[in-house]
Amino acid sequence: MDAVRERHVLRAELDELYAEYLGCLNDERFEAWPEFFTERCLYKIVPRENFERGLPLATWLCESKGYLQDRVVAIRKTAVYAPRFIRRIVSGLRVIAVQGDEIEVRADYTAFETLLDELTRVFNVGVYHDRIVREGGRLKFREKICVFDSMLVPNSLIYPL
Amino acid sequence: MDAVRERHVLRAELDELYAEYLGCLNDERFEAWPEFFTERCLYKIVPRENFERGLPLATWLCESKGYLQDRVVAIRKTAVYAPRFIRRIVSGLRVIAVQGDEIEVRADYTAFETLLDELTRVFNVGVYHDRIVREGGRLKFREKICVFDSMLVPNSLIYPL
Amino acid sequence: MDAVRERHVLRAELDELYAEYLGCLNDERFEAWPEFFTERCLYKIVPRENFERGLPLATWLCESKGYLQDRVVAIRKTAVYAPRFIRRIVSGLRVIAVQGDEIEVRADYTAFETLLDELTRVFNVGVYHDRIVREGGRLKFREKICVFDSMLVPNSLIYPL
Numbered sequence: 509m510d511a512v513r514e515r516h517v518l519r520a521e522l523d524e525l526y527a528e529y530l531g532c533l534n535d536e537r538f539e540a541w542p543e544f545f546t547e548r549c550l551y552k553i554v555p556r557e558n559f560e561r562g563l564p565l566a567t568w569l570c571e572s573k574g575y576l577q578d579r580v581v582a583i584r585k586t587a588v589y590a591p592r593f594i595r596r597i598v599s600g601l602r603v604i605a606v607q608g609d610e611i612e613v614r615a616d617y618t619a620f621e622t623l624l625d626e627l628t629r630v631f632n633v634g635v636y637h638d639r640i641v642r643e644g645g646r647l648k649f650r651e652k653i654c655v656f657d658s659m660l661v662p663n664s665l666i667y668p669l
Numbered sequence: 670m671d672a673v674r675e676r677h678v679l680r681a682e683l684d685e686l687y688a689e690y691l692g693c694l695n696d697e698r699f700e701a702w703p704e705f706f707t708e709r710c711l712y713k714i715v716p717r718e719n720f721e722r723g724l725p726l727a728t729w730l731c732e733s734k735g736y737l738q739d740r741v742v743a744i745r746k747t748a749v750y751a752p753r754f755i756r757r758i759v760s761g762l763r764v765i766a767v768q769g770d771e772i773e774v775r776a777d778y779t780a781f782e783t784l785l786d787e788l789t790r791v792f793n794v795g796v797y798h799d800r801i802v803r804e805g806g807r808l809k810f811r812e813k814i815c816v817f818d819s820m821l822v823p824n825s826l827i828y829p830l
Numbered sequence: 831m832d833a834v835r836e837r838h839v840l841r842a843e844l845d846e847l848y849a850e851y852l853g854c855l856n857d858e859r860f861e862a863w864p865e866f867f868t869e870r871c872l873y874k875i876v877p878r879e880n881f882e883r884g885l886p887l888a889t890w891l892c893e894s895k896g897y898l899q900d901r902v903v904a905i906r907k908t909a910v911y912a913p914r915f916i917r918r919i920v921s922g923l924r925v926i927a928v929q930g931d932e933i934e935v936r937a938d939y940t941a942f943e944t945l946l947d948e949l950t951r952v953f954n955v956g957v958y959h960d961r962i963v964r965e966g967g968r969l970k971f972r973e974k975i976c977v978f979d980s981m982l983v984p985n986s987l988i989y990p991l
Contacts, residue, residue: 516842520677527763534761534777534796556915593717593818595794597760597777599919600856602849616856616919618942620779620794622818628794633917633942633950635856657915657944681838688924695922695938695957754878754979756955758921758938781940781955783979789955 515603518611522601525640525647526615530596533668538583541668542576545649546641549573553654553669555661556634567661568654568668576668583666593622594631594667610650611640617654619669632656632669676764679772683762686801686808687776691757694829699744702829703737706810707802710734714815714830716822717795728822729815729829744827754783755792755828771811772801778815780830793817793830837925840933844923847962847969848937852918855990860905863990864898867971868963871895875976875991877983878956889983890976890990898990905988915944916953916989932972933962939976941991954978954991 525544532540545551553568570576601615614635621631634656641650654669686705693701706712714729731737762776775796782792795817802811815830847866854862867873875890892898923937936957943953956978963972976991 512839516839517673517677519842519845520680523680524763527761530761530777531763531775595777595779595796595818597758597779597919599760599921600849600852602846602853614853616852616917618779618917618919618940620791620818622794622820624820626819627821628791628819630791630942630950630952633944635917657917657942658948658950659944659946660949678834678838681841684841685924688922691922691938692924692936756938756940756957756979758919758940760921779940781952781979783955783981785981787980788982789952789980791952 518603518606519601521647522603522611522613522640526598526601530598534595536593538580538668541580542573545573545576545652546643547573549576549649550651550653551576551649551668552652553656553665555659556655556657557659559653559655567665579668586666589664589666591624592664592666595620595622595628596669598636609641611647613638613640617669621664632658632665634669679764679767680762682808683764683772683774683801687759687762691759695756697828699741699829702741703734706734706737706813707804708734710737710810711812711814712737712810712829713813714817714826716820717816717818718820720814720816728826740829747827750825750827752785753825753827756781756783756789757830759797770802772808774799774801778830782825793819793826795830840925840928841923843969844925844933844935844962848920848923852920856917858989860902860990863902864895867895867898867974868965869895871898871971872973872975873898873971873990874974875978875987877981878977878979879981881975881977889987901990908988911986911988913946914986914988917942917944917950918991920958931963933969935960935962939991943986954980954987956991 529544551570552566554566558565596619599616604612616635619632620628622628634654637653639651640647690705712731713727715727719726757780760777765773777796780793781789783789795815798814800812801808851866873892874888876888880887918941921938926934938957940955941953942950944950956976959975961973962969
């Protein structure tokens with residue numbers, strides 16, 4: 509298989525991965541969400557300003573698959589918030605580098621929020637900075653950093669991006 | 670052709686189908702829209718709440734290509750509404766199953782509305798639940814259900830999604 | 831290589847091109863932006879109403895790579911505007927025609943704007959009408975016309991789309 513063909517196959521695999529990842533979240537199958545990550549992993553949601561300045565402050569920080577699972581338990585137990593749907597879409601997936609077993613990927617995302625009896629609005633917009641590895645024949649996130657454009661930290665960031 | 674290659678070819682075909690489908694609607698070439706469907710087909714637009722509870726109530730319901738064509742005639746005759754553009758985008762296309770001649774697909778969509786002299790706003794956000802078959806060498810929708818997140822039924826759902 | 835395979839390879843290349851183009855702009859690497867164009871090129875941003883009526887009035891008009899480079903200089907020197915991030919996403923890429931060395935492409939785009947201390951909002955929505963050629967082994971835009979849906983000309987169209 510030549511290099512171009514190999515690149516296109518990888519791209520097709522990544523398209524599938526992101527479609528399944530977002531499908532999982534958009535369908536609210538949160539229990540399946542940690543399975544997209546390796547055992548040791550990093551998941552962060554961080555404002556662009558902080559990310560670009562190298563400031564450590566993150567809105568969400570999970571440092572292992574166990575943390576992600578804890579998050580899901582918290583989501584399911586939380587009943588204080590008004591019911592809402594979040595729908596995430598992705599665009600502009602680009603492979604930045606392939607180094608050893610790791611694929612570095614960026615992709616722009618947009619999340620829309622719909623509260624009961626309200627119109628849908630733009631919720632959160634940003635870019636995924638991802639590091640992906642192959643584990644048991646499946647692509648998994650070793651690192652996913654969601655860098656969002658707003659300086660405002662949404663006070664209702666209940667669900668993953 | 671091996672299974673992986675076959676999956677990627679199908680995916681590329683589906684990408685093309687959805688791009689053409691949305692291009693047709695975004696360009697307002699409504700007369701070409703029913704041609705994306707098989708003769709006997711089901712087209713529905715339904716709120717997520719109803720869909721998930723299995724309630725039959727739909728905002729739009731067309732049960733054959735003839736119904737879709739009637740819709741188009743109605744659109745062209747309707748002059749009571751303020752002129753507006755709807756632009757639809759799609760993301761996260763995923764093949765759920767291939768069974769016999771039928772491909773089951775989901776894809777998230779977002780529609781934006783622009784009224785004359787107004788800024789563009791989010792109009793409708795949801796997921797397509799589609800069943801696709803091959804007919805005369807072309808992929809066609811046998812079933813397309815647009816499940817939208819808002820509980821509110823938009824009072825201006827004039828054009829297809 | 832058969833025709834179908836060739837079409838899918840082209841499509842994969844175009845997906846990469848658009849992801850890199852938008853990544854460049856979304857990362858604010860504006861100096862790299864003119865490099866996506868051929869030396870002699872046309873870049874326009876134009877309201878749909880004008881475009882469809884064939885009216886010449888454009889919101890932005892650059893008639894060579896030099897003009898694009900001038901734009902970038904102007905952007906970097908401009909300090910009067912409130913800081914903001916623009917994030918562009920793309921969807922529905924479709925090849926309209928391949929004629930000689932030129933590929934005619936359409937793709938829908940959406941741009942979101944985030945001002946400091948404000949929530950993200952929809953900024954500009956439309957469709958790219960592009961003509962692409964191969965130059966030095968790389969796909970480049972010979973023509974890019976951004977046709978946007980709003981009749982309103984955004985008063986803050988500072989950055990490229």
